[in-house]
Amino acid sequence: MSAQTVKIVVTGPFNSGKTEFIRSVSEIDVVSTERKITAEAEKVKSTTTVALDFGRITVDDDLMLYLFGTPGQKRFDFMWEILSEGMLGFIVMVDSNRPETFREARSILETFRAYAPTPYVVAANKQDMPDAWDLEDMRVALRLEPKIKLLPCTATNRDTVKAVLLELLYSILEEMEPQHD
Amino acid sequence: MALQGNLRDFTIIQLLNLVHLARKTGLLVIETPEETAQLGFLDGRLTFARLGQEDDGLCTVLYRRHKLTTSQYRQMQSRQTTMGDMELGLILINSDILTMEEIINAVQEMYVEVVRRLFTLIEGFFKFDAEAGLPEYRIPVSIELENLIIEGSRQIQEKEFLQEEIPSLDMALKFSDRQGMDIQKVNLSVEEWKVVSYVNPQNTIKQIAKATKMRDMEIRRIVYSLIQAGLVELIRPTGALPGTVKPMPVQDHDEQRSLVNRLIDRIRSI
Numbered sequence: 001m002s003a004q005t006v007k008i009v010v011t012g013p014f015n016s017g018k019t020e021f022i023r024s025v026s027e028i029d030v031v032s033t034e035r036k037i038t039a040e041a042e043k044v045k046s047t048t049t050v051a052l053d054f055g056r057i058t059v060d061d062d063l064m065l066y067l068f069g070t071p072g073q074k075r076f077d078f079m080w081e082i083l084s085e086g087m088l089g090f091i092v093m094v095d096s097n098r099p100e101t102f103r104e105a106r107s108i109l110e111t112f113r114a115y116a117p118t119p120y121v122v123a124a125n126k127q128d129m130p131d132a133w134d135l136e137d138m139r140v141a142l143r144l145e146p147k148i149k150l151l152p153c154t155a156t157n158r159d160t161v162k163a164v165l166l167e168l169l170y171s172i173l174e175e176m177e178p179q180h181d
Numbered sequence: 182m183a184l185q186g187n188l189r190d191f192t193i194i195q196l197l198n199l200v201h202l203a204r205k206t207g208l209l210v211i212e213t214p215e216e217t218a219q220l221g222f223l224d225g226r227l228t229f230a231r232l233g234q235e236d237d238g239l240c241t242v243l244y245r246r247h248k249l250t251t252s253q254y255r256q257m258q259s260r261q262t263t264m265g266d267m268e269l270g271l272i273l274i275n276s277d278i279l280t281m282e283e284i285i286n287a288v289q290e291m292y293v294e295v296v297r298r299l300f301t302l303i304e305g306f307f308k309f310d311a312e313a314g315l316p317e318y319r320i321p322v323s324i325e326l327e328n329l330i331i332e333g334s335r336q337i338q339e340k341e342f343l344q345e346e347i348p349s350l351d352m353a354l355k356f357s358d359r360q361g362m363d364i365q366k367v368n369l370s371v372e373e374w375k376v377v378s379y380v381n382p383q384n385t386i387k388q389i390a391k392a393t394k395m396r397d398m399e400i401r402r403i404v405y406s407l408i409q410a411g412l413v414e415l416i417r418p419t420g421a422l423p424g425t426v427k428p429m430p431v432q433d434h435d436e437q438r439s440l441v442n443r444l445i446d447r448i449r450s451i
């Protein structure tokens with residue numbers, strides 16, 4: 001029997017640090033592809049290029065974790081089929097220094113949230129930079145409810161990347177507990 | 182750390198929303214090539230506003246709002262240079278020229294006017310300074326931001342902006358359970374009230390639009406204003422889900438838990 005595979009999707013605006021994040025923990029060189037996706041209905045006219053990153057962590061002989069980086073918004077329907085199967089949860093990366101991207105981040109987040117009933121966490125990336133916004137301000141700007149985890153992250157620092165992945169996994173475990181109201 | 186940026190990317194309404202929901206205290210400075218504006222906040226309420234170098238001494242403010250006659254104005258103005266607004270205000274009250282309420286209302290109206298003018302700015306550098314103090318001689322007022330936020334949101338015209346802000350009409354709405362959020366104290370239009378009356382985790386925005394016969398733009402704008410004012414929040418509808426996800430390769434509960442625990446152990450060991 002071949003190994004089981006599960007996915008964690010890393011999404012967020014362009015330049016937020018998705019590729020860097022996956023690179024920090026992947027055991028293979030991150031494969032970044034520019035995929036040409038053609039809409040069935042408009043095959044003749046338009047192809048849209050979507051940048052996908054792909055990383056891997058072998059858990060044991062029977063289990064493999066794939067990390068997918070995706071910009072998450074353009075041509076979402078097509079991406080969705082690739083991403084949703086076996087997706088345990090997702091991480092939304094946000095560049096803490098660039099409030100001009102918060103709107104898009106929120107839009108991506110809400111699109112994902114509308115589709116996926118899976119747990120997610122938000123990573124406030126590039127916290128190492130001097131102009132980084134405070135988490136408390138980002139929480140409001142991104143409209144995150146108190147129960148959604150917003151985690152400080154520096155994608156170039158493996159420890160913070162690990163912490164973000166672990167927090168997502170803890171959320172996934174919690175979701176599995178029988179629900180108490 | 183910094184709370185700064187450009188209004189192009191983070192609008193006045195979003196800044197007011199941030200101050201309001203995070204109950205911030207401090208001074209927001211906005212700079213455009215033409216002028217500089219300052220807004221002061223205490224615990225998420227507006228306490229001060231100033232545009233450029235405009236004369237906003239109390240006497241001038243009252244005179245412009247026809248609360249003082251020309252002769253009263255002249256008389257008081259000579260004192261304005263040496264006295265603070267508080268002192269001037271007390272003199273006006275003690276000499277039965279104006280009541281405290283009239284003075285406070287006039288000052289509040291002036292501040293609101295400044296914020297209204299800022300709504301039209303589409304560009305400008307902003308910086309929020311949590312350390313900066315406010316001038317002490319000012320008349321202390323405290324203006325709730327909800328109404329200003331809703332008023333400002335009504336003016337939004339760009340379709341693209343609203344589409345990005347409310348990307349999916351398949352989401353539902355629920356009333357915010359934040360403390361102090363009270364829909365009763367907000368001035369809503371008839372159309373806005375209609376939407377409010379359908380707020381319920383079971384109704385998607387699309388369904389609300391249909392029930393209220395609203396167009397896409399209209400419903401998005403209203404939902405946006407209610408969200409920004411902190412009155413409602415977006416949630417996944419409790420009904421059917423638009424997407425299907427099969428997250429786990431195994432169905433058994435214990436197996437699923439064991440799978441996640443193996444992942445956790447592995448990540449810890451990296």
Ligand SMILES: Nc1nc2c(ncn2[C@@H]2O[C@H](COP(=O)(O)OP(=O)(O)O)[C@@H](O)[C@H]2O)c(=O)[nH]1
Binds near residue numbers: 020
């Ligand atoms: N200082 C700093 N730079 C980062 C961090 N994460 C990513 N970057 C840099 O930001 C740029 C964009 O990152 P990338 O991973 O390519 O973003 P993507 O478009 O989301 O895949 C690159 O130059 C990264 O090296 C971080 O946490 N701190």
Ligand SMILES: [Mg+2]
Binds near residue numbers: 020051053069
């Ligand atoms: Mg990338």
